Amino acid sequence: MFEVVEICAGAGGQAIGLERAGFEHALAVELDGFACETLRQNRPDWKVVQGDVADRNLWTPADYEGVALLAGGVPCPPFSIAGKQLGASDERDLFAWAVELCINEVKPRALLLENVRGLSMPRFAAYRQHVLDRLASAGYVGDWRLLHASSFGVAQLRPRFVLVALKEEDASYFRWPEQSSLQRTVGETLRDLMGANGWPHVDAWVQLANDIAPTLVGGSKKHGGADLGPTRAKRAWRELGVDGLGVANEAPGPDHPHPDIKLPKLTVQMVARLQGWDDAWGWRLAGRKTAQYRQVGNAFPPPLAEAVGRSIMRALEHADEPHDMPELASPTLHDPVYRVLKEAEEFLTPSAILGRLTVPYDAIKLERRIAHLSRDFDIEMKETKSGPAYRLGEFKAFIGQPDHERHDVFANRAGRSRIS
Incomplete structure (x- = not known):
């Protein structure tokens, strides 16, 4: 039996996919009450716990030590291109915490974390490097991959940045799932539902909706009711023949123009x-229309979760022949400046940093890189005869510190809404 502990489980998008891949849920932890109700009413035999996943009074991670898989879709605002991209400085960030949970307490055979495309951007190169280094220090081989749901039978682009890490004895058996070039359009996917109430113009609409959908946006509790996203997204939906200014209660009827x-x-x-x-x-969704829409809109598409889950399952079963893993000999280098500063115990001037880099860099690019680093790490600086010198300090992310500001923000009702 291959069990999974799922954190930030939502309404079950990832859960369904992992279940279809062969995993059994030992535990699902989720903050939102409607999502928890959805999970319970669809899988009454699952253990579903509602609350802040980082709350030590909610569950005991060590009780699940050695589980086959730790998985989750932790909050995305810290990395979203549409946001401020605060990363480790954002109290909503649970990515680094989940990595520490993996290597220090749950110690699963495999880890699966997914987030938005923004985490793949150069801004977060050092963040990604820190995650891989921490996993490697505990005997895990990690790899990132940007996957599009549209390549796995979903009629929506929905890029997700996925981290998979396995213990060294399993890692060489892992292969990312193969993607398909065949894509389903919005029109062919929704034809039966759009025409369910006898709309006479459904065929004309199908021709108009002849492309994949833009990424659905689930929204937050702070902003109004259900709609299909910001202005640019609504424009894309309009080009597909869809009014994005809200969600309907039912399909168009015979009199709809x-x-x-x-x-x-x-x-x-x-x-x-x-x-x-x-x-x-x-699969039945709890709550009224807006709550249901947010649950679905924020989900990890089940077919994509299933595809990645099956690849992990095959690796855990050693089902295929092992293959060379370059990561074992030379871990992927996402941020060379971070690595130089990390390996140096002393302060380094820009010229000293440039002299230790093995990839092309100039002073202006280095200055920008250090500015990005300072958003996720404490960067110590002192003046020397040759100018400023830098030393890498502590990672700013929440990793479970009892005195971290996240606890105060979460304790506040407004803060709790913001984090959720």
Whole structure:
């Protein structure tokens, strides 16, 4: 039996995929009450715990030591391109905490964490390097991959930046899932649902919706009701024949005008279909329309979760022939400046840093890199005869520190809403 502990489980997008890949849930932890109700009503035999996953009074990670898989989709605002990209300085960041949870307490055979595309950007190169270094120090081989849900049978682009790490004895058996070049359009995916109430113009709409969807946005509790995202997203939806200014209660009926006159809106069921939910699963969502939409809109598409889950499962079973893992001999280098500063115990001037780099760099690029580093790490600086010198300090991210500001923010009701 291969068990999984899932943190920040949401309404079950990743959970369904991992279940279909062969994993059994030992525990699911989630903050949102509606999402927890959704999980419980669909899988009453699962242990579902509601609350802040980092709360030591909520669950005991050591009780699950040695589980096959630790998985989760931790909060994305710290890395979102649409946000301020505060990274480790954002109290909502749980990525680094989840890595420490993995290597210090749960110690699973495999780790799966997913987040938004923003985490793959150069801004977070040092953050990624720190994560890989921490995993390597505990005997794990980690690798990142940007995967698009549209390459796994989902009619939506939805890029996700995925981290998979396995213990060295399993890592050489892991292969990322193969992606397909075949893509489903919004029109062909939703034709039956859009025409369910007898809309006579559904065929014209299908022709208009002849492309994959932009990334669905689940939104937050702070901002209004359900809609399909910011202005640019709504414009993309409009080009696909969809009114993004809200979510409908039902599909258009016989009297609904031609899409040239009035565009239809999506229902929650349609949104779930675009996220990769299969109607045959009978997955019921708790709450009213807005709560349901947010649960689905924030989900990890089940087909993508299943594909990655199956690759992890095959690695744990040693189902395929092992292959060379360059990461074992020479770990992937995401940020050479971070690595130089990390390996140096003394303060280094810019010229000294440039002299130790093995990749092309100039002074201006180095200055920008250090500025990015200072957002995720304490960078000590002192003046020398040759100018400023730098030394890498502590990682700013929350990794479970009892005195971290996250606890004060979370204790405040407004802060709790912001974190969720």
